[in-house]
Amino acid sequence: MTTRLYTHPIYLEHLTPPGHPERPDRLRAIARALEHESFEALDRKEPPMADPSAVLLAHPEEYLERIRKAMPEEGMVRIDADTSASSKTWEAALTAVGAATAAVDDVFTGKADNVFVAARPPGHHAEKLTAMGFCLFNNAAIAARHAQKKFDAEKVAIVDWDVHHGNGTQDIFWDDPTVLYCSTHQMPLYPGTGAKDETGAGNIVNAPLSPHTGSDNFREAFRSRVLPAIDRFGPDLIIVSAGFDAHHRDPLAEIDLYEDDFDWATGELMDRAGRFCSNRLVSLLEGGYDLQGLAMSTAVHVTRLMRG
Numbered sequence: 001m002t003t004r005l006y007t008h009p010i011y012l013e014h015l016t017p018p019g020h021p022e023r024p025d026r027l028r029a030i031a032r033a034l035e036h037e038s039f040e041a042l043d044r045k046e047p048p049m050a051d052p053s054a055v056l057l058a059h060p061e062e063y064l065e066r067i068r069k070a071m072p073e074e075g076m077v078r079i080d081a082d083t084s085a086s087s088k089t090w091e092a093a094l095t096a097v098g099a100a101t102a103a104v105d106d107v108f109t110g111k112a113d114n115v116f117v118a119a120r121p122p123g124h125h126a127e128k129l130t131a132m133g134f135c136l137f138n139n140a141a142i143a144a145r146h147a148q149k150k151f152d153a154e155k156v157a158i159v160d161w162d163v164h165h166g167n168g169t170q171d172i173f174w175d176d177p178t179v180l181y182c183s184t185h186q187m188p189l190y191p192g193t194g195a196k197d198e199t200g201a202g203n204i205v206n207a208p209l210s211p212h213t214g215s216d217n218f219r220e221a222f223r224s225r226v227l228p229a230i231d232r233f234g235p236d237l238i239i240v241s242a243g244f245d246a247h248h249r250d251p252l253a254e255i256d257l258y259e260d261d262f263d264w265a266t267g268e269l270m271d272r273a274g275r276f277c278s279n280r281l282v283s284l285l286e287g288g289y290d291l292q293g294l295a296m297s298t299a300v301h302v303t304r305l306m307r308g
C-alpha cells in the first residue's frame, strides 16, 4: 500500500482558549508518534490551502461569508459556545479542506492507495449553516462532494467512528442517497443527535453506543450495522471520519476502546475499499483529546493503512 500523510504547520496556529481540549498539542503528539522509524515509508506531503470556493461544495455561500467575516485579525473570537477562531484559523481551516480534497485527488489519480490527514480544526459537527463542536467546515462532506464532482464518483461512504455523532455530516447528506453516512457514537452525549431512527433517505446508519461500551459491543455494532450497510451500498470511495475519542483514556466520553479496536475497524474498512473501490480510502482526523490515547490510536490506524 502507498499511504500518504498530509499535515501542515498552519494547523498548529489555529488557537483555542486555555484549557480547551481541541488544542495544537494534539497534532504535536501525532507528529511525534509518526516520527518512529516504522513510518519511514509514509509519503509525507504538505497540503495546499483550498480556494474558499471549495467550501461551497457542502455549505451555502452565506455561511462561508459569515465565517469569513467572523475571523479576527488578532486575538480570539467565539463562533459558538465551544468553537473559537484566532487570526490563523481561516488559513488553517482552508488548509484542512485543501488536504481533504487533495487526498481525494491522490486516491483517484493513483498517487496513493490511501491517505491519512492530520489536520485541525476538525469538521464533522459543522452543519450546512452552523459551526459548532470545534468545527467550521465539514472536511469529510467537502471531500465526498469533491469526489463526486471531479471524479464522477457515484457513491461515497463516510464512516464516522468519532465518539460524538457527526451531526454536521448527517445534516449535509440527510436527503442524498448518493452518500452513505454510518456512525458509531456514544449516546447520550453531545451533540444529542444520532438515534437509530434517524435514517435520512435510507442513507444514514446510526449505531449509538451506551456509556461504558467496550470492544466487543463496539465491534458487534460495526459488524451488524456499519459493515452490512457498506456492503449493500458498494461505494466508489470510503472516507473515514477518524476521531479517536472513543479511546478508554479520553476525557470527553465514556466509551472504552483500545488501540486494537481502531486497528480492527481500519482493517475491516480496508477490506471493503479493496473489494469495492480499488483500495481508495481517505481518513480524516476528527476528535481525540487524550494525547497518549490519540497518539497510540493514530499510530495503529496509520500502520494498518500502510500494511493493508
Ligand SMILES: [Zn+2]
Pocket: 162, 163, 164, 243, 245, 286, 287, 288
Ligand atoms: Zn468527538
